[in-house]
Amino acid sequence: MKLTLKIWRQENATAKGKMVDYPIDGIEGDMSFLEMLDILNEQLVEKGEDTVEFDHDCREGICGSCSLQINGEPHGPDKLVATCQLHMRSFNDGDTIYIEPFRAKAFPVIKDLIVDRTAFDRIQQAWGYVSVNTSGNTVDANTIPVEKANADESFNAATCIGCGACVAACKNASAMLFTSAKVSQYALLPQGRIEATERVQAMVRQMDDEGFGNCSNTGACELECPKGISLDNIARMNREYLSASTKR
Numbered sequence: 522m523k524l525t526l527k528i529w530r531q532e533n534a535t536a537k538g539k540m541v542d543y544p545i546d547g548i549e550g551d552m553s554f555l556e557m558l559d560i561l562n563e564q565l566v567e568k569g570e571d572t573v574e575f576d577h578d579c580r581e582g583i584c585g586s587c588s589l590q591i592n593g594e595p596h597g598p599d600k601l602v603a604t605c606q607l608h609m610r611s612f613n614d615g616d617t618i619y620i621e622p623f624r625a626k627a628f629p630v631i632k633d634l635i636v637d638r639t640a641f642d643r644i645q646q647a648w649g650y651v652s653v654n655t656s657g658n659t660v661d662a663n664t665i666p667v668e669k670a671n672a673d674e675s676f677n678a679a680t681c682i683g684c685g686a687c688v689a690a691c692k693n694a695s696a697m698l699f700t701s702a703k704v705s706q707y708a709l710l711p712q713g714r715i716e717a718t719e720r721v722q723a724m725v726r727q728m729d730d731e732g733f734g735n736c737s738n739t740g741a742c743e744l745e746c747p748k749g750i751s752l753d754n755i756a757r758m759n760r761e762y763l764s765a766s767t768k769r
C-alpha cells in the first residue's frame with residue numbers, strides 16, 4: 522500500500538504545532554498501525570530527520586498508552602480496539618491518513634503525538650483503591666461472597682485501560698466514562714462499599730479540578746471506548762454521587 526500520512530508535529534508543550542505530510546510506501550495489510558509508524562521513523566532516521574514521537578508500551582491492548590486520533594476518531598476506524606490492535610488492512614491503497622494527538626485541555630501535548638495523561642493518575646490516586654487493613658485481622662477478600670451479576674459488572678468496569686479515548690471523543694472533553702468505570706469497579710463489590718461515599722466524592726472532585734468538561738450525554742465516549750465500557754457506569758456514578766451528597 523502507498524499512503525499519505527498527515528501527522529501532527531509539535532516540538533514541545535508550548536510550541537505551535539502543525540500537520541506535516543509524509544508519503545510512505547510498501548505498507549502491508551497485516552502490519553499494525555504502530556508498525557507502520559515504526560517504518561516511517563526508520564526512514565526518518567535514515568534521512569537524519571527528527572522521528573515522530575508516539576506513546577506505546579504493551580502493543581496488545583492492555584496498557585492504554587497508544588492513544589492516537591486517526592482520521593478524527595480515537596484509536597481509528599475499528600471498534601473495540603486500541604491503536605496498537607488496529608491493522609493496516611483497515612485502510613486502502615492511496616489513502617490519506619490524518620494522525621493527531623488526543624485533544625483535551627487536561628491532556629496537554631508533550632511532543633508530537635504524545636500527550637500528558639497524568640490527570641487520570643491523579644483521579645485514581647484521589648481514591649481509586651480500597652484501603653488495606655493491616656491490623657492482622659484482615660478478612661481474606663476471597664471469603665466474602667459477591668453476587669455473580671455484580672462481580673461480572675465490576676469486572677467489566679475494571680477492564681478500562683485508562684487510554685483517554687472517551688475524553689478525546691467527547692465534545693466537552695469529559696472524563697466521566699473513565700472516572701465512572703473506576704468508581705463502579707468498587708461500588709459493585711462489598712469490599713468497595715466501606716469507603717464508597719468518600720471515594721465518589723474525592724474522585725469526582727479531582728476530575729473537576731483537572732479541567733475535564735461535563736458529560737455531553739451524546740454517548741460518543743462509549744462508542745469509541747476500546748474496551749466497551751458502558752454508559753451504565755456514568756449513571757451508577759451519578760447515583761453514587763447523589764447518595765453521597767445527601768450523607769455529608
Ligand code: SF4
Pocket residue numbers: 680681682683684685686687688698699702742745746747748749750
Ligand atoms: S473508559 Fe474506555 S475510552 Fe475511557 S479510558 Fe477507559 S478504556 Fe479508555
Ligand code: FES
Pocket residue numbers: 576577578579580581582583584585586587603604605606682
Ligand atoms: S500499546 Fe498498550 S494498549 Fe496499545
